Amino acid sequence: MKIAYSHLVQHIEESPCIEQISESLFQLGHEHEIDDGIFDMEFTPNRGDCLSVNGLLRDLAVFYTVNLNQEIHNEKINDLLIDFENLSNDICPKISFLKLEIDKVPESYKGSLGNYFSDLSLNKNNFFTDISNYLSYETGQPTHCYDAKKINGKLVFQEIERAVDLETLLDKKITLIQKNAVFLLNNEVINLAGVVGGKSTSCSSDTKTAIVECAFFQPEAIIGKSIKYDIQSEASHKFERGVDPDCHDLVLRRFIKLVSEHANIKDMSITSYKYNDGPDYKMPVNIKKINQILGINISDSEYIGYLSKLGFDIKAGFIKVPSFRSDIKTQNDLSEEVARVIGYDNIARADISIPKNEKSNNKDIENKLRYFLLDNGFYEVINSPFVSSSSESSIKVDNPLDSNREYLRTNIINSLLDNLVFNERRQKDSIKLFEISDIYTSKNDEINKIRSLSIVASGRVGHNYEDFSKKISKKYLTKIFHEALPTENFDFQELTRDSLVTKIKNEIIGCEVDINNFTAEVLKYKEVTKSPNNFTQYLPISDLPYSKRDLSFSIKNQSQCKPLEQYILSFKDKLLKETFIFDYYSNEKKQEIKIGFRFIFQSQDSTITDNEVDDVMNIIISSALEYDSISIPGLS
Amino acid sequence: MSSSKDILLPELIKDRGSLHPINHMKDSIMNLLVSFGFEVINGPEIETEEFNFDMLNIKKSHPARQMHDTFYVENKLNLLRTHTSPVQIRGMLEKTPPLAFISGGKVYRKDDDATHLPMFHQVEGIYVDENVNFAQLKDLIYKIIYSLFGEDVELRFRPSYFPFTEPSAEVDILSKEGKWLEILGCGLVNPIVLDNCNIDSDKYSGLAFGLGVERIAMLKHGVTDIREFYKSNLDFLSQFK
Numbered sequence: 001m002k003i004a005y006s007h008l009v010q011h012i013e014e015s016p017c018i019e020q021i022s023e024s025l026f027q028l029g030h031e032h033e034i035d036d037g038i039f040d041m042e043f044t045p046n047r048g049d050c051l052s053v054n055g056l057l058r059d060l061a062v063f064y065t066v067n068l069n070q071e072i073h074n075e076k077i078n079d080l081l082i083d084f085e086n087l088s089n090d091i092c093p094k095i096s097f098l099k100l101e102i103d104k105v106p107e108s109y110k111g112s113l114g115n116y117f118s119d120l121s122l123n124k125n126n127f128f129t130d131i132s133n134y135l136s137y138e139t140g141q142p143t144h145c146y147d148a149k150k151i152n153g154k155l156v157f158q159e160i161e162r163a164v165d166l167e168t169l170l171d172k173k174i175t176l177i178q179k180n181a182v183f184l185l186n187n188e189v190i191n192l193a194g195v196v197g198g199k200s201t202s203c204s205s206d207t208k209t210a211i212v213e214c215a216f217f218q219p220e221a222i223i224g225k226s227i228k229y230d231i232q233s234e235a236s237h238k239f240e241r242g243v244d245p246d247c248h249d250l251v252l253r254r255f256i257k258l259v260s261e262h263a264n265i266k267d268m269s270i271t272s273y274k275y276n277d278g279p280d281y282k283m284p285v286n287i288k289k290i291n292q293i294l295g296i297n298i299s300d301s302e303y304i305g306y307l308s309k310l311g312f313d314i315k316a317g318f319i320k321v322p323s324f325r326s327d328i329k330t331q332n333d334l335s336e337e338v339a340r341v342i343g344y345d346n347i348a349r350a351d352i353s354i355p356k357n358e359k360s361n362n363k364d365i366e367n368k369l370r371y372f373l374l375d376n377g378f379y380e381v382i383n384s385p386f387v388s389s390s391s392e393s394s395i396k397v398d399n400p401l402d403s404n405r406e407y408l409r410t411n412i413i414n415s416l417l418d419n420l421v422f423n424e425r426r427q428k429d430s431i432k433l434f435e436i437s438d439i440y441t442s443k444n445d446e447i448n449k450i451r452s453l454s455i456v457a458s459g460r461v462g463h464n465y466e467d468f469s470k471k472i473s474k475k476y477l478t479k480i481f482h483e484a485l486p487t488e489n490f491d492f493q494e495l496t497r498d499s500l501v502t503k504i505k506n507e508i509i510g511c512e513v514d515i516n517n518f519t520a521e522v523l524k525y526k527e528v529t530k531s532p533n534n535f536t537q538y539l540p541i542s543d544l545p546y547s548k549r550d551l552s553f554s555i556k557n558q559s560q561c562k563p564l565e566q567y568i569l570s571f572k573d574k575l576l577k578e579t580f581i582f583d584y585y586s587n588e589k590k591q592e593i594k595i596g597f598r599f600i601f602q603s604q605d606s607t608i609t610d611n612e613v614d615d616v617m618n619i620i621i622s623s624a625l626e627y628d629s630i631s632i633p634g635l636s
Numbered sequence: 637m638s639s640s641k642d643i644l645l646p647e648l649i650k651d652r653g654s655l656h657p658i659n660h661m662k663d664s665i666m667n668l669l670v671s672f673g674f675e676v677i678n679g680p681e682i683e684t685e686e687f688n689f690d691m692l693n694i695k696k697s698h699p700a701r702q703m704h705d706t707f708y709v710e711n712k713l714n715l716l717r718t719h720t721s722p723v724q725i726r727g728m729l730e731k732t733p734p735l736a737f738i739s740g741g742k743v744y745r746k747d748d749d750a751t752h753l754p755m756f757h758q759v760e761g762i763y764v765d766e767n768v769n770f771a772q773l774k775d776l777i778y779k780i781i782y783s784l785f786g787e788d789v790e791l792r793f794r795p796s797y798f799p800f801t802e803p804s805a806e807v808d809i810l811s812k813e814g815k816w817l818e819i820l821g822c823g824l825v826n827p828i829v830l831d832n833c834n835i836d837s838d839k840y841s842g843l844a845f846g847l848g849v850e851r852i853a854m855l856k857h858g859v860t861d862i863r864e865f866y867k868s869n870l871d872f873l874s875q876f877k
Contacts, residue, residue, distance in 0.1 A: 026794065028795065029794060029795025029796060029797075031794070044795075044796055044797035045698075045699065045797060046797040047797070219697050220695075220696060220697035223697045223699065223702070224699070224702045224704075227702070227704055240697075240699070292767065292769060292841075293769060293770060293803075293824060293841070294769060294770045294771065294803075295769030295770050295771025295772060296770075296771065330802065330826075330827060330828075332802040332803065332824060332826060332827055333802055335770075335802075335803055335824075336795065336802055336803035336804070339770065339795070339803050340795045344774075344792075344793035344794065344795060344805055345792055345793055347770060347771055347774060348771060348774075349771055349772075349774045349775040349778060350769065350771035350772050350774075350775055351772075351775055352763075352772040352773075352775045352776050352779075353673075354672055354673030354674065354736045354763055355673055355734060355736070356673045357670070357673050357674065357675040357736065363676075367663075370655065373653060374652055374653040374654065374655065375650075375652065375653075376653070377650070377651035377652060377653050378653040379653040379654055379656075379870060379873045379874070380653065380654065380655050380656040380659060380873075381656060381868040381873070382656050382658060382659065382865070382866060382868075383866070383868065384753075384754070384755055384866065385742075385755065386754065386755075395682070395709050395710060396709065396710065397707055397708070397709055397716075398703070398707075398708040398709060398710070398711060398712055399703045399704075399707060399708055399746070400707075401746065401748055401754060405754075408709070418868075419868035422867070422868060422869065423868070423869065423870050426869070426870075426871065428870050430651070431870065432651075432653065433868065434653075437742075438680075438681055438742075440681070440682050442710065445710075447680075447682055447710075447714065449680060449682075462650065462651040463649075463651055464648055464649050464650065464651070465646065465648070466648055467650075467651070528652075529652050529653075531655070531660065531663070532654075532655075532660065532876065532877065535661075535853075535856035535857055536857060536875055536876055536877075537857065537858045538857045538858050538859045538864075538872075538875055538876075539875060541864075541869060541871040541872050541875075542871075558644055561644050561646070562644075565646045565647070580649065581646050581649075584645065584646055586644065593644065595646065
């Protein structure tokens with residue numbers, strides 16, 4: 001909600017600057033941004049009472065001397081005779097109607113009404129609606145204006161449950177479905193209560209006689225309607241958060257005053273309906289409790305002083321909660337008022353000591369498995385549980401984000417296959433993935449949960465001279481898993497590529513196991529990989545294609561092996577992404593060693609060119625050839 | 637004893653994998669909290685409205701309960717938990733104070749854009765004992781944030797609103813760029829919630845806090861797009877060894 005600084009400060013005697021008000025608002029918990037003298041406020045959902053100039057000033061009154069100076073019509077007003085019936089007074093326990101007739105529609109606005117439109121750069125609508133909008137801004141109470149000429153029958157308020165069309169005053173045609181609180185005129189819906197009025201009874205620029213409706217609607221009846229019907233409605237935003245049920249007389253008298261400042265009122269009449277008094281919260285003054293909740297030590301007089309400034313009425317040891325503060329019901333609520341006034345940051349810390357708990361984490365086996373997999377080159381992934389396809393045991397999402405995410409997955413392995421293809425498309429030739437997750441299925445209306453470990457691997461065993469030429473196979477994985485965890489059963493299977501969109505033909509091996517099937521023997525495994533102690537600063541990744549080069553060196557003087565290896569593996573260039581030894585061969589007869597290095601290049605900015613790669617390779621080659629007895633067979 | 641042949645062999649660099657950075661972050665936070673005395677408890681991701689909302693004082697009218705914010709399953713019989721708080725409800729119903737629980741895991745909300753995902757991770761904690769107060773909550777939060785971000789970090793508490801805590805606060809830290817960044821939500825457990833869990837709110841009080849794991853991981857690792865965490869791109873994952 002946008003509120004102009006000038007509209008606030010005109011009511012504050014101390015005339016604080018915008019930064020001072022900003023600081024006070026933050027302390028009170030009202031987040032905002034400031035743009036050209038306008039506060040763009042973001043209120044917590046419990047503070048519907050602050051959605052207005054007066055609402056904010058009520059809170060700021062705890063720090064400043066606030067004088068509203070808003071004149072109202074104080075004279076007696078005739079009773080309005082209106083044919084109205086409230087058939088859902090549980091939803092609308094209080095409602096008032098004001099009928100006003102003016103001699104002439106004003107051409108321009110002055111005073112606070114004029115400032116509202118000019119300072120906030122708002123578009124005008126028609127006279128009565130403009131006043132209604134301004135009053136909502138000033139007081140927080142939305143009102144709705146009907147053109148009195150169009151209200152020519154019985155007006156009924158009712159929560160209905162049937163499909164009905166409504167053309168709104170914003171020219172939008174909607175079909176109301178399910179339960180909706182509406183106003184009906186001669187059985188036709190003319191207003192979606194608390195959200196938007198209908199076009200058929202709305203005021204126009206010619207309207208000289210209006211009926212102003214001022215109501216309290218229970219938030220539960222309004223909530224979600226503006227989203228449901230895709231209507232931008234400031235009124236519903238306020239009603240959803242709760243408005244002051246006891247403000248109708250004041251608001252309508254202010255309405256009359258504003259009209260009278262712009263036009264001659266020929267006739268006016270008013271009526272109010274009250275079906276119940278609503279809650280009247282009273283709590284004992286209990287400073288001990290407040291100090292106990294907050295861990296502070298303030299006096300009774302300080303406490304009462306704070307609450308009084310916030311509009312609470314304190315008499316005979318009891319605190320009466322003002323009607324606009326529907327969020328205050330308990331001593332904890334009152335303690336929050338005190339904390340806001342003191343400032344959360346000004347409440348001193350008090351040492352906390354939680355008794356030590358001796359229980360071990362029940363995920364020890366799971367964690368051991370994770371580290372075993374890391375030791376063997378597997379990467380942990382996390383996938384979304386939402387999938388498009390279903391099986392007999394799938395759980396259906398009632399309100400999915402889209403049709404591709406309509407069900408909860410019944411296995412992890414299909415997610416891992418998607419991850420595999422994703423990485424194969426990015427030229428990865430050694431892919432080992434695992435995921436541990438809860439998997440939910442449904443059978444006979446019962447939800448079953450399994451904590452599953454799923455593993456998928458394909459391509460080369462690894463990027464080193466022992467593993468590079470080996471391909472991941474069922475036999476290979478079964479062997480290494482069995483050697484490390486002989487008591488456990490992983491049941492690796494070769495998975496089909498039939499459903500995968502890929503031209504790569506490497507075997508895919510995978511398994512999916514219930515974590516509960518593992519035994520405590522897993523805990524005996526001694527992991528090599530340690531949890532990282534620090535948090536690596538991430539470098540943006542590139543989606544551009546790789547370029548790779550292989551280089552085989554012949555070394556006659558064996559003492560040069562290590563220096564060459566160290567030089568090449570430590571060589572850095574911004575285009576060089578990875579270097580590893582993929583081949584090593586020692587010919588003892590010829591006293592010759594051959595080492596093969598693979599270089600993988602990738603650019604962050606553009607597809608890498610052969611020339612760019614050649615430039616880097618030439619530096620490596622020329623430096624490497626300076627070592628004694630080293631040659632590159634085939635290099636001319 | 638190694639032979640001369642062994643000495644000549646290049647170092648055999650075995651490929652090692654990495655934990656997912658979100659799980660690593662979650663584990664780090666939970667290990668820290670366990671060191672403070674909290675016990676880890678777990679609960680289901682498919683929950684009832686009763687545990688996810690009603691018991692936590694989230695009224696039927698609360699926007700979070702609408703179909704546009706919460707994923708419902710099986711004809712609205714159940715839902716995907718929107719926070720890990722229902723785990724604490726289950727914990728409080730099972731045990732008597734003093735109690736100190738943490739729970740961490742996946743939660744679901746109906747969002748999907750550059751800064752929000754329909755699935756993300758939370759770690760939440762609750763401590764219930766006699767005379768637990770707001771000043772102690774502040775002390776705990778300072779300890780958590782100092783452990784995560786170092787004692788030089790500047791932090792502030794802002795009043796906020798959660799139906800299950802009262803008073804409620806959000807805590808921001810000051811970034812190197814001078815911008816306040818929201819880190820966690822916390823507060824004193826609303827007495828209504830304690831009463832719902834058969835805990836005498838006249839005798840006991842509690843504190844509670846919740847952290848978004850992705851948010852903290854993004855700050856710690858310098859990741860700017862939350863979606864990177866869930867692409868399963870090996871170029872991304874291999875950076876977190």
